[in-house]
Amino acid sequence: MMPISSPVxxxxxxxxxxxxxxxxxxxLVTAIHYGADAVYLGGKAFSLRxxxxxxxxxxxxxAVAYAHERGVKIYVTVNIFAHGRDxxxxxxYLLLLREIGVDGCIVSDPGxxxxxxRLVPELPLHLSTQANVTNAASARFWVEQGGVRRLNLARxxxxxxxxxxxxxxxxxxxxxxHGALCISYSGRCLLSQYFTGRNANQGDCAxxxxxxxxxxxxxxxxxxxxxxxxxxGTYIFNSRDLCLLDRLPLxxxxxxxxxxxxxxMKSAGYVGAVVRLYRLxxxxxxxxxxxxxxxxxxxxxxxxxxxxxxxxxxxxxxxxFAAPPSSADMLYDRMxxxxxxxxxxxxxxxxxxxxxxxxxITIGDRVEYLGRSIETEPVTVRGIRLEDGTPLHRANPGNKxxxxxxxxxxxxxxxxxxxxxxxxx
Numbered sequence: 001m002m003p004i005s006s007p008v009x010x011x012x013x014x015x016x017x018x019x020x021x022x023x024x025x026x027x028l029v030t031a032i033h034y035g036a037d038a039v040y041l042g043g044k045a046f047s048l049r050x051x052x053x054x055x056x057x058x059x060x061x062x063a064v065a066y067a068h069e070r071g072v073k074i075y076v077t078v079n080i081f082a083h084g085r086d087x088x089x090x091x092x093y094l095l096l097l098r099e100i101g102v103d104g105c106i107v108s109d110p111g112x113x114x115x116x117x118r119l120v121p122e123l124p125l126h127l128s129t130q131a132n133v134t135n136a137a138s139a140r141f142w143v144e145q146g147g148v149r150r151l152n153l154a155r156x157x158x159x160x161x162x163x164x165x166x167x168x169x170x171x172x173x174x175x176x177x178h179g180a181l182c183i184s185y186s187g188r189c190l191l192s193q194y195f196t197g198r199n200a201n202q203g204d205c206a207x208x209x210x211x212x213x214x215x216x217x218x219x220x221x222x223x224x225x226x227x228x229x230x231x232x233g234t235y236i237f238n239s240r241d242l243c244l245l246d247r248l249p250l251x252x253x254x255x256x257x258x259x260x261x262x263x264x265m266k267s268a269g270y271v272g273a274v275v276r277l278y279r280l281x282x283x284x285x286x287x288x289x290x291x292x293x294x295x296x297x298x299x300x301x302x303x304x305x306x307x308x309x310x311x312x313x314x315x316x317x318x319x320x321f322a323a324p325p326s327s328a329d330m331l332y333d334r335m336x337x338x339x340x341x342x343x344x345x346x347x348x349x350x351x352x353x354x355x356x357x358x359x360x361i362t363i364g365d366r367v368e369y370l371g372r373s374i375e376t377e378p379v380t381v382r383g384i385r386l387e388d389g390t391p392l393h394r395a396n397p398g399n400k401x402x403x404x405x406x407x408x409x410x411x412x413x414x415x416x417x418x419x420x421x422x423x424x425x
Contacts, residue, residue: 012289013252015282016259019075019174020275023054023264028063030272030346033415035279035372038073039063040106042264046078046086046093057096064101073103078116079128082109094120110146117147126150129176130188134161136168143171150174152260155242156185158320163254172257177244178274179262181319183209183237191237209237210335238331243316245308248281249298269343269358272417273311273370277304280374303374310341310419341368343419350412352402354387359420361401362394369409370417379405 020036022028028039041063042054055063060076067074076097080086090112097105098120105120107113108128116125127133127142129152142148150172153165165173182189189200191208198204213236214224227234242262244251251259261274281304288298308316313336317329331337344367345355361367363384368376383404384392395401 012286013295015286016252016256017073018275018278018282019258019260021179021261021264021266021271022063023266025055025059025063025066026346027264027266027268027271028067029415030268030417031275032067032070032072033413034272034276034370035283036072036275038075038103038258039067040075040077040260040264042077043093045089046080046082046112057100060102061100068101075104075106075126076102077106077128078112079106079108079130080112081130082112087111087115090115091119094123098123104150106152107148113146113148121147124149126152126172126174128152129154132185132188133165136164139165139169139171143169150258152176154185155181156320158322159247159250159254162251162256166255173255174258174260175244175251175256176242176262177248177251177259178278179242179266180314181239181242181317183239209239210235211237212335213237234332235330235335236332238314238335239325240315240317240329240331241312242319243308244318244321245278245281245304246300247318247321248278248300249285249295252285253295267343267358268346269417269419270311273343273419276370276372277307277311280304280372284374307374307376313337313339339422341419341421343417345418347412347414347416347418348400349414353405353409353412354400354402355418357395357397357399357401360394360396361403361420365420367405367418367420369412370419371411371413377409377411379407379409382406 017037018035019038019040020031022031022039022041028041031039043060044054044056047054064074094116104124104126105116106126106128107116108130113125116123125148127148132154133139133142133151134154134156139151142151148171152174153162155176162175192198192200192206195208196206198206213234214226216224227236263271281300285298314331315337317325319325342359344359344361345357348354348356361381361384363381365381366378367381368378370376381403384395384401386392386401392401
């Protein structure tokens with residue numbers, strides 16, 4: 001007999017799917033460990049992250065099997081702006097994705113979409129943010145003419161426009177909530193192609209928006225003038241990173257079906273920390289709703305902001321969510337902020353406490369264990385040794401070492417992260 005839900009439970013809005021990036025298998029495992037409902041990844045072709053490790057066929061099969069065993073979906077990016085030569089191997093690739101059993105295909109090119117719809121009609125199609133869906137008429141077009149199941153909305157939308165989209169279509173709506181922002185309109189940038197020959201719209205961006213720029217006069221070669229009074233030049237295109245953590249209640253209230261984290265090129269430590277933060281925030285919101293709280297009045301506790309401050313290096317912006325961004329949403333004087341906290345290891349086994357290091361760890365270091373609650377567990381490293389028992393004073397990146405801490409950690413789970421605060425230089 002099915003349990004009877006209370007009236008409060010029946011009226012609680014459904015949480016959006018938490019969609020995480022996976023540039024390789026390790027990042028996929030980390031994202032799933034910290035609570036991703038779905039993961040998006042790319043193969044070696046047709047993906048707009050050519051310099052991510054990406055997945056060979058065997059790796060993709062393994063990824064799908066691993067995710068499905070844990071109730072997690074896999075979406076594959078096929079979102080390049082295709083040239084004619086790209087269409088030759090496309091059909092066999094789409095057939096492979098269907099055979100592997102992926103849960104959806106992310107597309108941006110109308111031709112690619114049409115081929116996929118004809119060839120693998122049972123494979124759900126998700127429209128990439130690079131298709132620039134910025135209005136309700138466009139949303140209806142892609143659903144009615146293109147047959148897409150989900151729309152990843154353009155990043156240039158505010159909340160009111162998202163609500164208009166929800167009223168206009170029954171398709172699933174997906175919104176980017178965290179990660180790097182492209183200075184160009186929804187990612188359609190040509191700077192990389194012109195500066196370096198690397199085509200951003202074929203997945204090979206060199207990120208020239210993060211370069212430092214100065215002015216040079218044609219008849220005075222070699223004389224560089226700062227655009228502003230700054231000895232390092234000026235980062236005129238360098239945006240802060242997107243962060244809509246505080247806006248999650250309003251996104252849920254607006255009927256968003258999926259929230260998406262950017263970062264297939266980011267480290268496993270970054271992916272894990274961000275997924276963990278958003279999973280915990282969504283779960284906290286759900287708990288408040290079960291107790292009768294209103295979405296529009298919810299505010300995340302300060303501990304979530306404290307945790308956010310330990311992740312990332314460019315600061316945060318809400319982009320277009322409430323109003324068009326201004327100069328306050330940019331980093332004109334530097335590429336990034338100095339990182340206060342860094343991931344130092346990924347746990348490979350609980351007994352013994354075995355980690356694979358990603359940063360130096362020295363006896364006496366204070367490290368934090370990132371578990372499944374918003375509170376971290378700080379401990380002091382008292383012993384380091386290799387798997388063969390050789391004692392070390394310091395472990396370097398790439399080492400696999402057994403740690404002894406004081407106090408001992410109460411819970412140790414494989415795939416969890418350790419991090420530490422960087423000491424001032």
